[in-house]
Amino acid sequence: MIQLQNITKQFQTKSGIVRAVDDINLHVEKGEIHGVIGYSGAGKSTLIRCVNLLERPTSGNVQIDGVDLTKLSESELRKTRQKIGMIFQGFNLLKTATVYENVAIPLRLLGYSKKEVATRVDKYLTIVGLTDRQQSYPSQLSGGQKQRVAIARALSQEPEILLSDEATSALDPETTDSILDLLLKINAELGITILLITHEMNVIQKICDQVTVLENGKVVEQGSAINLFTKPAHKTTQKFLNTISQRTLAPSLIEHLNLSGAVTRLTFVGESTGNPLITEAALQFNVKPNILTANIIELKNGVVGNIVTHINGEQADVQKALQFFQASGVITEVLGGTSV
Missing domain, CATH: 3.40.50.300 (P-loop containing nucleotide triphosphate hydrolases)
Incomplete structure (x- = not known):
């Protein structure tokens, strides 16, 4: 056109x-x-x-x-x-x-x-x-x-x-x-x-x-x-x-809160937006996710959810939880702490 x-x-x-x-x-x-x-x-x-x-x-x-x-x-x-x-x-x-x-x-x-x-x-x-x-x-x-x-x-x-x-x-x-x-x-x-x-x-x-x-x-x-x-x-x-979605936390804030474990941005799109994946990860891998900020953005052709969460637990368990999110179609970006 x-x-x-x-x-x-x-x-x-x-x-x-x-x-x-x-x-x-x-x-x-x-x-x-x-x-x-x-x-x-x-x-x-x-x-x-x-x-x-x-x-x-x-x-x-x-x-x-x-x-x-x-x-x-x-x-x-x-x-x-x-x-x-x-x-x-x-x-x-x-x-x-x-x-x-x-x-x-x-x-x-x-x-x-x-x-x-x-x-x-x-x-x-x-x-x-x-x-x-x-x-x-x-x-x-x-x-x-x-x-x-x-x-x-x-x-x-x-x-x-x-x-x-x-x-x-x-x-x-x-x-x-x-x-x-x-x-x-x-x-x-x-x-x-x-x-x-x-x-x-x-x-x-x-x-x-x-x-x-x-x-x-x-x-x-x-x-x-x-x-x-x-x-x-x-x-x-x-x-x-x-400007419309707090997708991250400032490194100084992460340091100020003294957060151990993984501070992670989870981006949900498509089918993953309707599944209780954070609850499932907590139950399966003995981790304690603490949601720091979250929002849902409705687009013309879909819905996107952003959650910044502090995932606390043993390093091996945190890694398993992050891998679980990725396998479930969640876009995962570690902002601080443990990485995959």
């Missing part, structure tokens, strides 16, 4: 050339929700604007359904862009136009008939839940409602792809959840492929199938959401995960 091949984007500044996006490859399957996450300055916004050529890459190819956008004429590119909707952090609504007009005006500019404009505006304002606010102005709307108008406007051209540029970062947590629920609904019911950028790990957690992690314009990690939440390889991914 979306194929970015060796995308690089450079900017000339007073201090020299800045490479905002550096040789990025990214593939998004049809019907997928793909999240790109990174800290400020990672190159996220530049990358997503390269997808519809609002920023033309310095080098590389942007393919949509096998068509390289970088090789299209201006008229061909305008036509192709109608397949790509986009929503922004700042909503980009016309302040002097009603909700109805904000959705209708782009359709009129594209030459749709009055009847078709009315049909589409009604349809997509219904989908986003704003049929009763058609004659309201942006100043009369909450932030979440403004974003819903922006989503309806993007959907009104009936795109195959929806790009989301930090669409929830200006919203409070409750409103963010409602917008994410709406994006899930759009993806499921309309089959629209969604590529979003964010610096919020809870966005990735709730709606994404696949994830790309950026740092300094480069891809540092890619994979399914469930793999990144269970086995984050890069330190940047690990930092993001720590």
